[in-house]
Amino acid sequence: QSVLTQPPSVSGAPGQRVTISCTGSSSNIGAGYDVHWYQQLPGTAPKLLIYGNSNRPSGVPDRFSGSKSGTSASLAITGLQAEDEADYYCQSYDSSLSGYYVFGTGTKVTVL
Amino acid sequence: EVQLVESGGGLVKPGGSLRLSCAASGFTFSSYSMNWVRQAPGKGLEWVSSISSSSSYIYYADSVKGRFTISRDNAKNSLYLQMNSLRAEDTAVYYCAREDGSGWNNWFDPWGQGTLVTVSS
Numbered sequence: 001q002s003v004l005t006q007p008p009s010v011s012g013a014p015g016q017r018v019t020i021s022c023t024g025s026s027s028n029i030g031a032g033y034d035v036h037w038y039q040q041l042p043g044t045a046p047k048l049l050i051y052g053n054s055n056r057p058s059g060v061p062d063r064f065s066g067s068k069s070g071t072s073a074s075l076a077i078t079g080l081q082a083e084d085e086a087d088y089y090c091q092s093y094d095s096s097l098s099g100y101y102v103f104g105t106g107t108k109v110t111v112l
Numbered sequence: 113e114v115q116l117v118e119s120g121g122g123l124v125k126p127g128g129s130l131r132l133s134c135a136a137s138g139f140t141f142s143s144y145s146m147n148w149v150r151q152a153p154g155k156g157l158e159w160v161s162s163i164s165s166s167s168s169y170i171y172y173a174d175s176v177k178g179r180f181t182i183s184r185d186n187a188k189n190s191l192y193l194q195m196n197s198l199r200a201e202d203t204a205v206y207y208c209a210r211e212d213g214s215g216w217n218n219w220f221d222p223w224g225q226g227t228l229v230t231v232s233s
Contacts, residue, residue, distance in 0.1 A: 002156060034217035038157075045207055046149075046157065048221035052213070057221065089157050093216040098174045101147070101159040101218070 003028060004090050004104035011110040012080045020107045022073040022090035028102060030071035033093040037066055037075045040087040049088070050075060077109070085111045114138040114222055116208050121227030128198050128231070134191040134208030134224055142166075142186035145211040147220060148193050150204035150229075158204075161193065162211065176202075198231045205229075 005023045012018040022035060029035055037050040048057055050066035053073065063084075065076045073092075077084055090104035120132040134146070148160040161182040162171045170182055181194040191208050205228050209220035 002158075034213075034219075036219035038220075045223040045225050046220075047223070048219060051219045051221070052217065091157075091219065093218070095216075100162065100171050100173070103149075103157040103159065106156040 002105045003094055003096075003099070003102045004092060006088075006090060006104040006107045008105070009108045009110065011112055012077075013112045014080055014082065016080050017076060017078045018080055018109060019077075020075045020088055020090075020109070022075070022104045024071050024073075024092060024094075024102075026071065027096040027099060028071075028092045028094040029068065029073060031095055033095075035066065035068050035073035036091045037064075038089045038091065040089065042086070046089065080109075080111055082111050085109055114210075116210065116222060116224035118206065118208050118224040118227040121206065121229045123230045123232065124198055125233050126199060126231055129194070129196045130198065130229060132193040132195065132206055132208075132227060132229070134193075136189045136191065136210070139210070141184075141189040145169075145218070146184060146191045147209045147211055148182060148191075149207045149209055149220065149223075150202075151207070151226075152201070152204040155204075160206070163191070195229070198229075200231050203229060203231045 038046040039049045040046045053068040054066045094102045117135045147162045163182045179197045183192045205226040207226045209223045
């Protein structure tokens with residue numbers, strides 16, 4: 001089971017701002033490990049959206065931004081567009097005995 | 113263009129075996145750690161296994177430890193996942209992904225298109 005918790009769904013109208021939280025613990029995000037975000041469009045493979053908490057790979061619009069504080073991280077999408085409707089996952093490293101790379105539970109973003 | 117292409121998925125009976133392959137191109141394969149990540153139908157992503165560039169370090173999720181074996185052939189730019197004693201709960205799309213970053217703060221980019229493994233009698 002996932003050790004990073006995300007809300008199952010968020011929604012917003014076109015042009016609005018939505019945020020997705022990713023809550024971890026002292027063995028992952030709270031231990032200082034970076035958080036990365038992926039976007040998975042329907043029927044496709046995940047794609048890297050944010051790396052190192054707040055960095056965007058080339059080609060990713062600046063409407064997407066990431067932040068991290070304490071044991072949590074957040075992904076914000078400003079100026080929501082229809083093509084942003086997708087599943088979003090956070091990912092980090094977990095230093096517990098049975099941990100390694102861990103993903104969030106995933107959040108479905110719906111554009112109203 | 114950096115590309116990863118998985119193959120080898122299919123239908124297998126519980127207790128059976130399957131070997132997945134991932135062909136890499138467009139980058140120096142031997143310089144990167146590689147991973148397998150899976151996604152059960154309608155579910156989230158689950159990290160499965162990781163192998164370092166020279167195969168010196170190998171890690172598995174508890175859910176597959178002792179049943180799955182990750183390996184690579186740098187001469188063939190290929191990554192493999194040998195899956196034995198398969199269970200219904202192993203049914204998923206399996207993605208190979210290149211690992212990037214430094215230390216433990218690594219991310220996955222790019223990902224292959226995935227190959228579906230179905231375990232059913």
